Amino acid sequence: MSTPLITLMLQRAAQAIEQVIIPDLTGAFALEEAAHIASMLRSLAPNVEEKCQELREENEGMREVLGKVLEALHGEKALSRNAIRNGLIAKLDHELKKVEDGPPNVSQENHDLRGALVEAIRGLDILREDLPMETMSSLRQQIRSVLRQQLDYVAARRQAVWTSLVFSTDTPE
Amino acid sequence: MEKTQDMKQRLEAYLKSKFPQRAGLSVAELEWMSGGFSYETYFFTATWEEAEGPVSESLVIRMQPELGCIPPYDIRPQYEVLKRVHGTGIPVPKVYWLETDSQVLGHPFFVMEKIEGGELLYDAYWNQPEHQAQLTKEYTSVLAKLHGLDWQALGLSFLSVPENDRQCAEKEIAKWEWVVEDNQYSPQPVMAELFSWLKRNVPRAERTTLCHGDFHVRNLIAHDSQVVATLDWEMVGIGDPVSDLGWVCLFIRWLGFWTEADFIRSYEEIAGVKVNEESLFFWVVLAHVKLAAIALAGLKTSIESKTLDVRQIMDGNFSYMLQDLAAQMLGF
Numbered sequence: 001m002s003t004p005l006i007t008l009m010l011q012r013a014a015q016a017i018e019q020v021i022i023p024d025l026t027g028a029f030a031l032e033e034a035a036h037i038a039s040m041l042r043s044l045a046p047n048v049e050e051k052c053q054e055l056r057e058e059n060e061g062m063r064e065v066l067g068k069v070l071e072a073l074h075g076e077k078a079l080s081r082n083a084i085r086n087g088l089i090a091k092l093d094h095e096l097k098k099v100e101d102g103p104p105n106v107s108q109e110n111h112d113l114r115g116a117l118v119e120a121i122r123g124l125d126i127l128r129e130d131l132p133m134e135t136m137s138s139l140r141q142q143i144r145s146v147l148r149q150q151l152d153y154v155a156a157r158r159q160a161v162w163t164s165l166v167f168s169t170d171t172p173e
Numbered sequence: 174m175e176k177t178q179d180m181k182q183r184l185e186a187y188l189k190s191k192f193p194q195r196a197g198l199s200v201a202e203l204e205w206m207s208g209g210f211s212y213e214t215y216f217f218t219a220t221w222e223e224a225e226g227p228v229s230e231s232l233v234i235r236m237q238p239e240l241g242c243i244p245p246y247d248i249r250p251q252y253e254v255l256k257r258v259h260g261t262g263i264p265v266p267k268v269y270w271l272e273t274d275s276q277v278l279g280h281p282f283f284v285m286e287k288i289e290g291g292e293l294l295y296d297a298y299w300n301q302p303e304h305q306a307q308l309t310k311e312y313t314s315v316l317a318k319l320h321g322l323d324w325q326a327l328g329l330s331f332l333s334v335p336e337n338d339r340q341c342a343e344k345e346i347a348k349w350e351w352v353v354e355d356n357q358y359s360p361q362p363v364m365a366e367l368f369s370w371l372k373r374n375v376p377r378a379e380r381t382t383l384c385h386g387d388f389h390v391r392n393l394i395a396h397d398s399q400v401v402a403t404l405d406w407e408m409v410g411i412g413d414p415v416s417d418l419g420w421v422c423l424f425i426r427w428l429g430f431w432t433e434a435d436f437i438r439s440y441e442e443i444a445g446v447k448v449n450e451e452s453l454f455f456w457v458v459l460a461h462v463k464l465a466a467i468a469l470a471g472l473k474t475s476i477e478s479k480t481l482d483v484r485q486i487m488d489g490n491f492s493y494m495l496q497d498l499a500a501q502m503l504g505f
Contacts, residue, residue: 005358005489008476114360121365125372144505147363151500154493 007107010045014038054153055106061146062113066092068142069120072135079130088123092116117143177203180215180278184234187277188219195221212248212407213238216287231289233266236282242470243352249273250332251406252283254383257327263319264402291396298390298430307398309431310439312390315400316421317444320382320414329383334411341378341413345459346371349466356470358489363496364469367462370503376452378413386410388417389424418448419456423464426498454502461499468492 017038025031070092079085095116121143128136185200192198198221206214215234220227237246252271259265271283292300298308324330335341346368353364385392386408394402418440422433437448472489 005472008358012476111359114362117362118360118365121362121369125369143362144366144500147366147500148505151363151493151497154490155497 007045010041014041014045017041052106054156055110058150058153059106059109059113061149062110062117063096065139065142065146066096066113066116066120069124069139070096072131072139076131076135079127082127082130084123084126085130088119088127091119091123117146177205177215181217183278184217187272192221197222211238211241211243212236212246212251212405231287232269233285233287234278234282235285236278237280239280242356242474243467248281248283250409253331254329254406254409255285257329258319258322258383261318261322261327263315263322264400265406266402266404288394288402291394291401293391294393294395294400295390295428295430297395301398304395304398308395308400309436310443311395311398311400312393313436313439314443315393315403316385316388316417317440319385319388319403320380320417320444322383324383324411327383329411332383332409332411335378335381338377338379338381339375341381341416342371342375342455342459345412345416345463346375349459349463352466352470356466356473358469358473358476361469361496363493363500364462364465366505367458367496367499367503371455371459371462374455376413376415376449376455378415379449379452380414380446381411382414384410384412384414384417386417386420388421390428390430413452413456415448415452415456416459418453419458419460420463422453422457423460458499458502461495461502465492465495465499468495 015038017034022031022034022038025034070089073079073085073089073092076085095112098112124131124136124139181200181203184203185198188195188200189198198219201218201220203215203217206216213234213236215236216231217234218229218231220229222228235248235251237248249271252268255265255268259267266285266288268283268285271281272278273281275281291297294308294312298305301308324332333344335344350368353361353368357364385403385406387405388403392403392405393400394404418437421436425431425433425436437453441448468491469489472492
């Protein structure tokens with residue numbers, strides 16, 4: 001899988017401290033402090049996302065909705081010879097079983113579930129003429145509610161970043 | 174600094190061989206104006222001796238980028254469009270020549286006149302409150318005129334021309350879906366759902382015109398209350414003119430200047446057309462998706478190019494913000 005974004009951001013921040021900020025520092029204490037911060041960021045980078053509760057909740061939401069898509073597809077016996085439907089069932093089955101077996105970490109699981117959700121959205125698009133309108137509409141609504149949850153988490157994280165930036169520039173003289 | 178120093182020497186040697194009759198030709202004030210992940214712009218001054226004395230000319234180089242986030246890059250269409258649009262009433266810089274030999278400066282480029290004076294229309298709008306009404310009218314007027322050009326008569330059929338009235342939108346969807354596919358750092362289910370909606374709601378283009386593709390207020394230069402130049406033609410194409418309107422609406426929402434309703438009303442008056450509301454809604458959603466895709470591409474390029482500017486990695490957040498806004502437009 002690709003490295004989680006937050007891990008990359010922390011690694012880049014550490015690199016920027018080491019290669020951009022530290023060479024311009026002159027004080028011994030400032031140098032030592034900066035080196036420690038860079039080192040701390042490097043050690044946090046691979047772990048931080050795995051400990052994120054939001055990510056676990058996001059994964060839970062995706063597992064649930066993918067389970068419902070799977071159930072709906074299994075229920076469409078008339079489509080039993082439809083290659084798209086069967087391919088999607090196999091893909092979702094694989095992803096959800098992998099999760100039951102215990103994934104290596106939350107980030108990996110998140111990455112894989114997102115991939116499965118993309119497949120589900122695309123697969124349902126292709127099958128939209130073949131599935132009952134009610135089923136389609138209900139699945140789409142549930143998928144969108146999971147996507148909204150993801151967007152809200154990202155928005156909250158973005159808000160946290162901006163708040164920290166605002167406070168950091170708002171230091172009283 | 175090193176990059177421009179090396180380029181100055183190469184440019185000087187190139188100009189001397191291109192214009193051997195210009196005695197003592199030298200290059201000064203070479204400045205890299207924009208860089209990163211799109212076409213690069215440099216300003217420079219060329220000076221040489223004439224019988225009457227020294228002559229100086231301020232020029233601009235527009236060059237294919239070293240690290241592009243949405244390849245493949247081809248500088249030629251921009252040059253050809255600018256050459257043909259110049260003199261039609263659309264304010265554009267005059268282009269002088271195109272150099273396709275990558276050996277000269279590293280990548281193909283063209284040279285054009287430098288527009289002296291003026292400021293970005295966005296800055297002019299805020300800096301000159303007394304001219305705001307005229308500036309917005311000018312802005313709309315340039316766009317309406319651009320959409321009114323006879324692109325076939327101007328010889329612009331070399332741009333990719335849609336084969337039918339649905340293809341304008343379909344081609345754009347396909348292009349930006351490919352950009353996301355090619356640049357996602359992790360799977361993007363929100364984008365998948367947005368593309369799904371776009372594909373199910375493709376509008377029919379009522380007109381097929383020349384479209385700028387990036388007609389926002391930071392790509393125009395204004396002097397007093399007049400627009401004197403329209404820049405950054407890298408996304409130019411033949412398509413549905415409502416696509417340009419959708420892009421403008423995105424920036425009106427984002428930058429908080431003017432209002433969407435006033436812009437559309439003004440465009441309808443000047444262009445003498447009625448803008449289809451459903452079509453506009455589609456193109457505003459697509460504008461969000463397009464910019465979100467560009468931001469994802471910027472993020473990936475920033476990671477892969479090993480840049481140490483950590484601000485660029487925040488493009489990922491910007492993309493999600495745009496995805497969020499588009500999702501809200503679609504009710505989720």
